[in-house]
Amino acid sequence: MNRSLLALVSVVGSLLFTGCGGPKAGDDCDGGGFVCQEAVLALECRSGTWREVPCRGPLGCRESDDAVRCDTSGNDAGDACASSAEGRGLCRRDGKAVLECRQGVLVETASCVSCVVQNSEVTCQP
Numbered sequence: 001m002n003r004s005l006l007a008l009v010s011v012v013g014s015l016l017f018t019g020c021g022g023p024k025a026g027d028d029c030d031g032g033g034f035v036c037q038e039a040v041l042a043l044e045c046r047s048g049t050w051r052e053v054p055c056r057g058p059l060g061c062r063e064s065d066d067a068v069r070c071d072t073s074g075n076d077a078g079d080a081c082a083s084s085a086e087g088r089g090l091c092r093r094d095g096k097a098v099l100e101c102r103q104g105v106l107v108e109t110a111s112c113v114s115c116v117v118q119n120s121e122v123t124c125q126p
Helices: 003-019
Strands: 034-038 041-046 049-054 061-064 067-070 089-091 097-102 105-111 114-118 121-125
Touching: 034 061, 034 067, 089 114, 089 121, 097 121
Parallel strands: none
Antiparallel strands: 034 041, 041 049, 061 067, 089 097, 097 105, 114 121
């Protein structure tokens, strides 16, 4: 095997092993917190278990300043939502309904002609 191929195999192998060490959905955890599992998926430690939270918005899941940010603006009814989002709303992707986080799941709570979020306030025009 030539040296460049051997070096490539070593690099790919080390990248695969690095990705295997983090938590996975369903694993046990202590306390709370978040990690980015993928570019569009966060994991939240909730009730002692890592749980998936989709981040379907254009900013996806990103870690910065010792915090995890999950853009849920593109999420759908039935998607999981974070404990910090309980009782909060967002507009459905098409802007025709309000979704609210209830017991860890996004639920459609109102239909509208136009839904807008401004300064964390959801406005639904019937």
